[in-house]
Amino acid sequence: MTQRNRILSEPDVLIVGGGIVGSAIFRECARNGLSVQLVESRDFGWDVSAGSTEMAHGGFRYLMALADWPLVFESLTERELLSVNAPHLVRHLNFYMPVYKGDGTTFDFCIPRVPCMPITVGGYFGAGMWMMQAGMILYKVFAALGLIMKGFPPNKDKIGYKKFKKAQMLKIAPQLNPDKLVGGFRFTDCKIEDVERLVIENILSAERYARDTGIAAEAANHAVAEKFETAPDGRVTKVGIRDALTGEVFSCRPKIVVNSTGVLIDRTLEKAGIGEGRELIRKVSGSHIVSPRFLKSPDLTEAYAFWIDKKILFLISKGRDRLLIGTTERDVEVGDGINHNRNFKADIDEITAKTKSRFPEYARDPEKDMYYTRVRPLLRQPGKTDPKAVSRRDLIQWSGKSPNTVSVSGKLGPARHLAEVATKGILAKLKPGAKYATTHKDRYPGGEIEGCMDDCSARLRAAWPDIDPVTLENVARRYGARHAGVLELAKEPRDLDKIVSQPDSQPLCALLFSFKTEHCATLSDAMARTGTHKLFGQGLDGAAKAADYLGEKLGWDAARIKSEIDGYKNFIAERCDTV
Structure with a gap:
């Protein structure tokens, strides 16, 4: 070591x-x-962290429990701070929330030392729209107040919402199931490109x-x-x-x-x-499908949130050609010899059925679809039997x-x-009495860019006119202000070859950058740093190419190269285990 x-x-x-x-x-x-x-x-x-839904969101569904309102306020505030301090990794998405007849939930008026007073809302036509609009207003107010309290002016374009009638919603998203559709909303939440x-x-x-x-x-x-x-x-x-x-x-x-x-x-x-x-922690799994993008809109900031069975189903753009769909909730055991991140077929089927109920033309693609599950540590709350009800x-x-x-x-x-x-x-x-130094205004190393990300990408294209613009965009979106460190390792054309032949792939020199500056010890570490394991095929088609490249640059012998390839295959097999 x-x-x-x-x-x-x-x-x-x-x-x-x-x-x-x-x-x-x-x-x-x-x-x-x-x-x-x-x-x-x-x-x-x-x-x-790697297996999350990759959302820095306020938690719209948590508004349904009065006791969780402080959590929503805190989450919305931190969401906006992340978008300011790590703009290369965190971006606002336009979430559309279509509302269907019968959409609703149980609002939990649980206050400390006061008996619970659950009220079911949304059991008849239109109630879902009233409930969702009330949530949208709270979402907007909480986000604005949080920013003001942290010393930042709120951006109304990033924290507002808009209401749509049924016809307007279908014009925006013609692939939606029109049956029982009442209307919908557009609001913003943030996505983290890779946690x-x-x-x-x-x-x-x-x-x-x-x-x-x-x-x-x-x-x-x-x-x-x-x-x-x-x-x-x-x-x-x-x-x-x-x-x-x-x-x-x-x-x-x-x-x-x-x-x-x-x-x-x-x-x-x-x-x-x-x-x-x-036990302090309740172990609840969440499954996801990464699917080829089937939405007809070219807008990569477009995302969807559906309220189904007291839970939000997300469809989020992931890169240029993928959609991340999820998630589910299931109590699981964690023990020796058990892959606690194994996928459950029933959960994948549940996500598929819910997605198809809203987008009838959706179908799983067995050739490309990827499934992953991660177990989330939730606060154990005695008396809460349904995982969806856990704070x-x-x-x-x-x-x-x-x-x-x-x-x-x-x-x-x-x-x-x-x-x-x-x-x-x-x-x-x-250090009793020591003054605390807060980080809420400190930019992350990659976030120290001038202007917005579009400005950063434009400067890269001007500085490296001979490099493929898509490659430059990929590097900028992943490394932000640290992009020069990656590109300066490109001493010959091979260094700029993509790790895999997909539009969102990083260049080979990004793997070397990971070893030099980002605590990488194995090929699997480097493939994760570059996000290759989350592309279609999970980087398996590029593992040998990546290992050969790193072997040449880092002096690995043939045995080390083979060991690294085998290690990466095992890493992916564990990640994709299905029962």
Whole structure:
């Protein structure tokens, strides 16, 4: 591990789990002058973060529970901050929400210490439109207030909505099923192009803070925290960290331990001998279909949201030629020898049926369709039997058995805010009275561009006129202000060859850039950094080409090249396991 990463022997904070939450806490700690070590057992962002619906959204459906309104407010605020600070990764989409007769849900007037008062709305013609419009108004108000409170002027074009009658809705989307259609709305929410990229930007941002302030901040992937030692009072005093690639073992003696291992939070506490005696996390899977784009509109900012069975079904443009459709909710078990991210045929069939009920001409494409499922860590709420009814509220739980251990989990979009709240608690323990340095106005490394993304793309075309404009656009949309680092590695024409022959593919030199600057240790890491594993074919047709290229650039021998190709095939097989 000494050649790949460095493990701090006595950091202020050790973060176990390098997904979106762990990496966000890593960034907040570094910003506030805490020495911090991040470890991830596989690659950064590989699990729940990689398999999300890739939405930085307010959570329209959560308006149906009064107790979740603060979560919606927080999520909408952070959504807008992400679009400002990471414009290369986060963009607004125009969501159309067609409303059908009978659409509705149960509004839950649950207030602390007040009995629940559920009211069913939408059981007759038109009620769905009233309910949705009320939600649209709240969505707009929450987004505007959140931005004002953070010191940003609200953009009415990005936070407003528009109402449509049935005829207008069918003109916008002629492929919709007209039967029982009442009307619809258009509103905006944000999509993250690839969540793994945001995880990496968190890490790069933290490392930049560390360089600027002289504190130590180290991130290690393929590093397994597997042996915990505790003092008589339960305080974690030492953690053994094993490099999963080399077998080397290192010791870390942190002052504070952050458990951000997602669906494995409870198991991590048990492994450390400080289990709570009750489960903190409920494991709920969400399945998705990545399908060839069948929408006739060329507008790639067009997306759809349907209210079906008390849940939103999303259809989101993904790149130039794909649609991401999802999701479902199912309680699952997480145990040794079980691929908790396996796909369930019943869930894929459910998504297909719901999509076809709204777009009758939709049909699965067995030649191209990709399916993936990720298990989400939700706050365990006794008495909630239906996964759809479980709140998405954050978890920040200081251990009752170990005073220096905190477990943290939450939603993707507002992860920065969750990390800020958690880190404030950590700072209060380590440096009482210290002033907190917030990150809400700090741009991510790739987000430090002048003007908008269209301006950035135009500058790239002017600076590199001999490079294919589509390649330049792909690089700009993935790396933002860091694009020059990728393109400067293109010393010969082969460096600009696409990894796979698809319009959204990155050039081969992006793989090399990942190894040089983004903590890559394997071919699978690099294929994930470049998003190749999410293209049709999942990069399998380009694995040999990519491995040969990296072998030449990095000095791999034939055995290493074969091992990397086999490793990538196994990575994809696990990701696509179906039962």
